[in-house]
Amino acid sequence: MSEMWINMGPQHPMTHGLWNLRVRIDGELVLDVDPEMGYLHRGIEKISEDRHYNEVVTLMDRTCYVAGLCWEHLYILAAEKALHIEPPERAEYLRVLCDEFQRIGSHVMWYAAFVQDIGLMTPFLYGMRDRDLVLDLFQSYTGARMTYEYMRVGGVRNDLPPGFTGHARKVLDWLTERFREYDQLCVGSTIFHKRCDGLGVLKGPEAIAHGVTGPMLRAAGVRRDLRKDRPYAAYDRLEFDMAIADGADVTARYLVRMEEMRQSVRILRQVLDWLDAHPGPVLADRLPRWLGAPYAPVGAEGYLLKRKYPKGIGFAAIEEPHGEAAAYIVNEGGEHPYRVKFRSPVFANLSAAKTYLAGCHVADIPPIMGSVDVCVGEVDR
């Protein structure tokens, strides 16, 4: 019996982020795990209480940096409910465009990091190359590769540049070919199956009890996708399928994410067609002037505080690439939010670590944690 607690992290090539996985091992067998978070806790919820509503958007990009636009969308949906503001329809479709391209970008980034945990190196390079194409698209209309600050309360900041939809369609065609290549490299390989089949099993009832959502839940066969069950933005007007697998292991999660990328391509083609056919405004008119950038009023500070806006509470939930993310914003009538509370999908997925890691070997930890798709910025906030 040589039981001991070892630290995998915060500096470890497996972690893909700043967290510590403490494992209690007996030789090579994992007996217990205790994830240690908080190394990237930046107090985003506290800082948001000092920011105007539109200024919080900059913090949301950095909350989950691989899926920044999705978190912006989540916050903006909740803020619009709290402030009783409705966006125009074109803004809703633009937000879906951002969300779905972000889903492809996040899943391709997951793929590039995951294959390194399996032991492959070439698909990492392919993944980064394809993700850069998506980031180029983002840069063409938001101005940035990663921290976009694109959405505003009441809509989005600006419309698409001319010629965007044609270029986006070419990127989607290219990506469809590449997804087939990714499958050839991974599930077409016996070594991948020998390594990942039956690994890290997390069955449906246990997953629900531990609050696991997203691709990990759908890989266990549970049919839950907030874009279908509780549609937001323009998802109720779009056609797509839910990606479900029933192995509940690492291979199943891989298959679910690949299928989600294909469904995202399908959604994006419909969105691009709609955007071409329906021009219109992208920001609601008659917005309050104190929302913050770009509406920060010029003048004395005290002028703002005398305004009283109707109170409200906003709750929103979206299907982020990692799972179900939710936001609860309390608006007490001032120009800063009173309390901003976020629910991170990876927070819950990691809290269930003991259920899918107990009983495996130390060498199995990187593939399993890779399949969980950890993004520490949103766990720690």
Add this chain to the structure above:
Amino acid sequence: MQPQDVTKVFAPKLGARLLGVDPFEGTAGRVRFERTAALEAFRAARDDLGFHHLSMVGGIDWIDHREVLYVLWSDAARQYLMLSTDVPASDPHVESASSVWPSANWHEREAWEMVDITFDHHPDLRHLLTPDGYAFHPLLRSFKLHEPEELEVKTRHV
């Protein structure tokens, strides 16, 4: 599911300790109850109404009291439900939901360290996001942040 359906299930179980079921846009309602009825409320929500998924547990500081918010989801009804209870700031205790939903474990750890709400019978109430031994509860309104200019600190390593 409408707030009336929720009241029909909660009222017999909680009696006078049910303070109200308010409509909340986009959800099945917002149930307010006294903190002594917490465990019965959780069991009613999970077993009788089918809300098996606990999405989050949040703490909100209202200066003289603190609010504990539970957000639940039901796959059958495809809806959210909010549960909300108030704890006084002088005695911030409430029963832990981790015996009913294991996912409450980490959420309650975070609510404790941020807003100082103690969850009774929680299996493992310790720091999660803040360092071990951190003496403050940051998301209380009485905890103020510094201005950027006041932050020129010196540490002994450099």
Add this chain to the structure above:
Amino acid sequence: MGRLSAPLPSAPKIAPVPSGPVTDARGAELPIVQAPAVPFLEIEAVRAKEFVPAAKEALTALIAEQGQQKLIRPVFNWAGRNSLFPLHWGLACCAIEFAAAFGARWDAERFGVLPRSSPRQCDLMIVNGTVTWKVAHKLVTLYEQIPEPKWVIAMGNCATGGGPFRTAYSVVPGVDKLVPVDVYIAGCPPRPEAMLDGILRLEKLIQERKE
């Protein structure tokens, strides 16, 4: 550098040849094998004895004149700046651009930059992301584990001065509060080209290193 750090080992002692017959415990006589006149080790010591001082004297004279500045130091600088091995770790969003810089589009390895997982094998620590007080101790431990000579690049606004999170209660306002920083790269996040530019500036700094 260019100087022997330890004195030459002296020749080992050899036992003298016994004069009378040698018997074992039962009284049988053992044959005496004559050892060679000069043992092998002593032969090597003789050769080393003559060569090494002469070589030492010649090189010391050469290096003392100008080699330290013109011969040894530039070679070491060239080797060091063209093989900077950063620590394979990422803190926050800048780590994603750090990873992108190692893709095929902004190939960082063409500059000799290769991330290593163990700090013992690195000479560069790129702090790419927000530093919190919780991780500060670990960051300084990792920095101290990197052997000399070592450099630190503060990548991004958070590592430079706390970034958008400067006022937060848990954030260190800049990694230069913890470790000495050589190059600051601004940006939130800096593009991969900006990170490569920072590495090239560090290379220029190393090129001008005098000691």
